Amino acid sequence: MSATSQTGNNGLPEIVTSTVAPKTARQRWISAFTTTDHKRIGRLFIGTAFGFFIVGGTEAVLLRLQLGVANNSLITPDHYNQLFTMHGTTMMFLFLTPMVIGLANYILPLQLGARRTAFPRIGALAYWLFLAGGIALYATLLFTPPEAGWTSYPPLSSAEFSPSAGQDHWIYLFLLTGLSALLSSINFIATSITMRAPGMSWSRVPVFAWTILAYAGLTIVALPVAAGAASMLLFDRNFGTSFFDPTAGGSPLLWQDLFWFFGQPQSYMALLPAFGIVTEVLAVFAGKASGTQKAITRSVLLIAGLSLLTWGSRMFTTGGSNTLNGIFMITTLLVFVPTVSIIFSWLSMLNKGAIVTSSPFLYAAGFVSVFVFGTLTGLFLAIFPVDWQLDDTAFVTAQFHYTVAAGAIFGLLAALHYWYPKLSGRLVSESLAKVAFWLIFAGFNITFLVQYSLGLDGMPARIYEYSTTSGWGAESLISTVGSVLLSIGILIAAVNFIRSYTNGALAGPDPWTGNTLEWFTPSPPPEHNFDVVPTVHSVEPMRDIRAEIARSSTGV
Amino acid sequence: MTVLLALLVAPSGASAITAVPRSGGSSNADSIAELYKIILAISVVIFLAVEGFLIRALLKYRASNGAVAQETSVTPRSEIGWAIGATVLVAVLAALTFIKLPSIADTPAGKTITVNVTGRQYIWRFTYGNTLTSPFTYTQMVVPSDTVVVLKIQSTDVIHSWWIPALGGKTDAIPGNTTSTWFKAPTPKSPEGDLYNGQSAQLGGRQFANMLASVRVLTPAAYAVWLAKQTAELKAANKQSFDTRKKLTQDGQIPNLSPAP
């Protein structure tokens, strides 16, 4: 077999590194800023994004504390609007997307058997742009944060109704993080095209890598449209144009079309990598190879394509023609078809498996169980006359969190638990991880399940108070209690990560008996990743390598 | 957990879990609720089947119980099967929607009045007619029962969303556009009329939470009385203001005089 030419000595990899002179403290500091190593960039992204996750979560708990009882005066109306704007914006653009980008930076080249990304310096630039975006948004804490929601609908977000510079900073954040995502996407696509290991044909590319490609492709198609809209809003606000100003012939609905052309796929963009992660984790912890992987990959690509045609489903209440509403209903319902295929593939993967319930698996299975609920309740929002009742209510908040935020919380925590040993070289405490998981799982469902009911009962999203006669008090309080449990769970997970970084048991290269090439490298991998890049013969090369090692050590 | 459950069923005005959107004030709201219930029934079945399968697999196939993994691969056949199943399901849902749509979207024939609804930060204004002297109210709309009420919805500043849940779905109030919806409420049980409550559903600024709205439905006879009274009062007020202005102008205190109402 051709692998023997690359892996001498009975199929075992040769060690070809020489010793590297240790860096001085000063060199280490400088290299922290100048690094182009995809793994260090990945870690910067992951660490910073996790920090923003904690910040956004804190904002969410403050929101829930205000809504816990009727007529509460804990938070003023302006602060309430600022908090949900900051929460939504932070979670979408400073946590979810950069966490996906961080994981992709770290893992994608390893999975592909590459020693670096195609454009290492662009990869680094993307991080600093993202950080600049985060600073631009949070600098508004010094004056007035934006308060028009993460969707920033004009005219509310125009200079007339949102005079503070906070709204301009929201636009800066959008453009900076958008550019970061765009550059990263180009880097991921170029890396995947040009730097795959020998033998890794497209059909042997692992599912996580495929989902990153789908994410990157969608970003490149959809994001520039919204970036254009954000620039137009900036011009409207500062340079006297009137793209969105109805009093001067502009159209507020134009913003909604352009924003949702990106914003609706954005929800899927963030979910697709979560699908990839969950697929790999379920396969590894159910002891299966990826027999379902091709079906899932096909469905992921189909969702990516269809999602570009669904933006109108966010605009059913704007009084457009019902023919158009009907078309968007059908495209949105069609997304349901590949989604079903993915869910059933996961189920058949678990069926007749040999399941090990380690922490990554718990989060992945937790994702599947809540995501099924989110998908089914999404049907109601796709059926446009029913959406007329549900749109802009707590029902939408619930459904959004059961899908996108579930992908972010459960999917990305599954990823972080799964790849933590690779990143840090150490294992997290499993018992602490389980406590955290069950708190998060219970807290999540308690927080958001009742929100469906509140929405059906007439509670709009984004209101800062409600009266005692509304009848929303009991469920709101339950939701608030749930959000506290949820955030305690997240904090325990964070503590676990931090403690295990120095105290965890050593993981070794492949603690989970993984299927993909990242587990071929030491944990954490050296700067050049692979001493020898193995030749790939299937979609789960680590199985082949393990089999080869077993063969050679038994002397067959 | 028990505390939470106790809270759920607690009396004292606290509502229990709501599983269906409100209806009962107008046939379009009723149709939406019916469509909703069909989807609900279908999704409950799918939900129980999928979660049941998931939980069974999670409990049964544990490595710690000595389970041995059997390789699965999704065959093209099962993939196509799922796709056909899901497509049939969404086709049925889409078909049902289009069947129900006329009863939700189309304004029924019969006695009709039009009310102009104008949203602005943070109050709704209702104008009963199209002239400057038409009667108007704020926050509470008054309408006759058993009459089709067509709403022409506008905004003078930011986007708001008109929504009285029991009377049907939302319609956005968009500056520069006029959108429209309708409802037809049943005969009220009491002489003061029936009251339907709602509030704006689209973020309109800081006091958006208090952009409340209600609709009071009177019998057509009571409505006619109400409208006549409003018209007369408005006319008297306009007349009074005209007279005052006229007097002030004659006294030379203000220069201009708008035409008589």
Ligand code: HEM
């Ligand atoms: C940590 C747990 C979380 C809690 C307790 C939470 C809670 C909330 C609440 C209560 C609201 C509604 C505010 C309102 O309508 O008045 C909200 C809105 C929102 N959340 Fe979360 N959330 C969490 C995580 C996330 C995550 C992970 C994401 C992103 C993927 C996310 C994205 C959003 C968005 C986009 C909004 C809408 C913001 C807006 O109205 O402009 N949330 N969240």
